[in-house]
Amino acid sequence: xxxxxxxxxxxxxxxxxxxxxxxxxxxxxxxxxxxxxxxxxxxxxxxxxxxxxxxxxxxxxxxxxxxxxxxxxxxxxxxxxxxxxxxxxxxxxxxxxxxxxxxxxxxxxxxxxxxxxxxxxxxxxxxxxxxxxxxxxxxxxxxxxxxxxxxxxxxxxxxxxxxxxxxxxxxxxxxxxxxxxxxxxxxxxxxxxxxxxxxxxxxxxxxxxxxxxxxxxxxxxxxxxxxxxxxxxxxxxxxxxxxxxxxxxxxxxxxxxxxxxxxxxxxxxxxxxxxxxxxxxxxxxxxxxxxxxxxxxxxxxxxxxxxxxxxxxxxxxxxxxxxxxxxxxxxxxxxxxxxxxx
Numbered sequence: 001x002x003x004x005x006x007x008x009x010x011x012x013x014x015x016x017x018x019x020x021x022x023x024x025x026x027x028x029x030x031x032x033x034x035x036x037x038x039x040x041x042x043x044x045x046x047x048x049x050x051x052x053x054x055x056x057x058x059x060x061x062x063x064x065x066x067x068x069x070x071x072x073x074x075x076x077x078x079x080x081x082x083x084x085x086x087x088x089x090x091x092x093x094x095x096x097x098x099x100x101x102x103x104x105x106x107x108x109x110x111x112x113x114x115x116x117x118x119x120x121x122x123x124x125x126x127x128x129x130x131x132x133x134x135x136x137x138x139x140x141x142x143x144x145x146x147x148x149x150x151x152x153x154x155x156x157x158x159x160x161x162x163x164x165x166x167x168x169x170x171x172x173x174x175x176x177x178x179x180x181x182x183x184x185x186x187x188x189x190x191x192x193x194x195x196x197x198x199x200x201x202x203x204x205x206x207x208x209x210x211x212x213x214x215x216x217x218x219x220x221x222x223x224x225x226x227x228x229x230x231x232x233x234x235x236x237x238x239x240x241x242x243x244x245x246x247x248x249x250x251x252x253x254x255x256x257x258x259x260x261x262x263x264x265x266x267x268x269x270x271x272x273x274x275x276x277x278x279x280x281x282x283x284x285x286x287x288x289x290x291x292x293x294x295x296x297x298x299x300x301x302x303x304x305x306x307x308x309x310x311x312x313x314x315x316x317x318x319x320x321x322x323x324x325x326x327x328x329x330x331x332x333x334x335x336x337x338x339x340x341x342x
Contacts, residue, residue, distance in 0.1 A: 036067040036244045041080045041092030043073070045275045046287055047117055047201065048093055048229070049295070052271040053255030060255060062247035069248075076151065077229070081106055084234060091233040095155050096309040099232065100319050103328065109235045111330035114252065115301045116229040117293040124291045125220035125228075126156055127204050128163075129197050129213040131189060136196065139217060140167045145195035148180040148188060153318055155228055155309075156198045156219060161316055163222040186212060201293075202278075205286045227306040228293070238330055249333040250340045256299050257341075260288070299334050 045051045051071060057063045072089055074080045080092035081102045093116045094102065102108045119125035128147070130136045136145065142164065149157040161171050171177050180188050185197035186207050196216060199207055207213030220226065238245060259268050265288050272287060273280040286292055296302070306325045314322035 033066075035064060036241055036248075037070050038067050038091065038245075038248055039070045039072065039089045041072045041074055041083055041089040043075070043077055043080070043093055043229070046272040046283060047293060049256065049259045049268075050116075050252070051275050052259060052268060053252075055271050055275055056255075056267075059258055060251040062251050066244050066247040067251075077154075078151075081108070084108055084110065084232070087234070090237045091231055093229050094232050095229050096227060096306055097153055097155055097158065097313060097318065099230075099325075100310055100313055100323075102232075103323065104319055104321065110232045110328060111235050111238060112230055112301055112303075112306070112325060112328055113233050113238070113330055114231040114249075114299045114334045115227070115296045116231055117295055118302055118305070119220045119223060119226040119228045120294040121218075121220045121225070122290065123220075123294040124201060124204070124286070125218045125223075125226070125293070126159070127199050127215045127218050128160065129186075129189065129199050129204065129207060130195065130216050132211055132214045134195070134214070136216065139163055140169070142175050142196060143169055144175060146176045146178060146193070147196040147198070148185045148194045149177055149198050150182050151179055152177070155223070155226070158312060158316055158318060159219040159222040160198070162312065163217060165316075166222075189213065201286055201291070202282045205291060206282070209285070223312065224308065225302060225305045226309055227302045230301045230306070233330075235330070238333070245333055246336060246340070249337040253299055253334060253337040253341060256295075257297070260295060260297065262288075298338050300331065303329065 040050065042048045042051055054069050054071060074083070077095040077098040080089065080094055081098055083089045084092055084102065085106050085108055091113065102110055136142060147160055149160060151157065157177070160177065164171065164175065169175055180194065182200055182203060185194065185199060186203055188194040189197040190212060197213070199213065258264055269280050269283050269287060272283050303325055310325060311322045313319045
């Protein structure tokens, strides 16, 4: 009887030991984490180069492992503000005018995290164009004329009004402004509905190639160096996922540099054609040349230029107040990415 009890006791103890070993194995086994989905909002390609990076993710070391990306395209830089407020995207490209609206009016807790595109005099910066045979040869001759901008309150609208004011001309008193979508501005110019059109790429190069336009002035002539569009993120998103976002920004900068490298231009032109569903020939003469926008090699935004732009918005009455962008920066991710890639 005692022998049976000892045998039964040994079986119970053995069973418990086996379960303890199994539990220990489970405890030390590495968990399979689901990659973080980074919801990234963008506006237009190929001016914005990041959509092309994620069409070619094989170059990205951490993609599909610690994170993936969900891209959302917005028509204009206003809608991303609403999407950020509704927490429908985590990062988004904003113009400085939309950024001011997000901070001053929407009261969003955002952080500037990386460059997107800048306006520089040595590069293309957006042009105000007249017909080649137009009698308008100087800014002063815009008096009494009609000028197109994509939207009121945009960077191009600010650029136009600042340039006109320097020549003593005020909007709707000395000249008229109407809203026209960028793809339609050249047609409006040819039809006489506009005396001056505002063209971005590729429409500017197309107008010159077809001898349908002549530049009168560029945005950088009016605004100076400008941090025109940049990536922002919700602060709580950055704080919650700081470790994983180190991988994301490392790949962000890796892909950014890959696109900007002259050796990869041919492949990038193919990607631009794919993402826009337009013929590659549209981009060959200007993309990633001096006729393209300026982008910092390390994806660092020009904060001094951003603060100047925020002050210009207040000066022209686009915003009721100005503010210093410094408290709204978190460049630690992109700087750490450069260190990791080094």
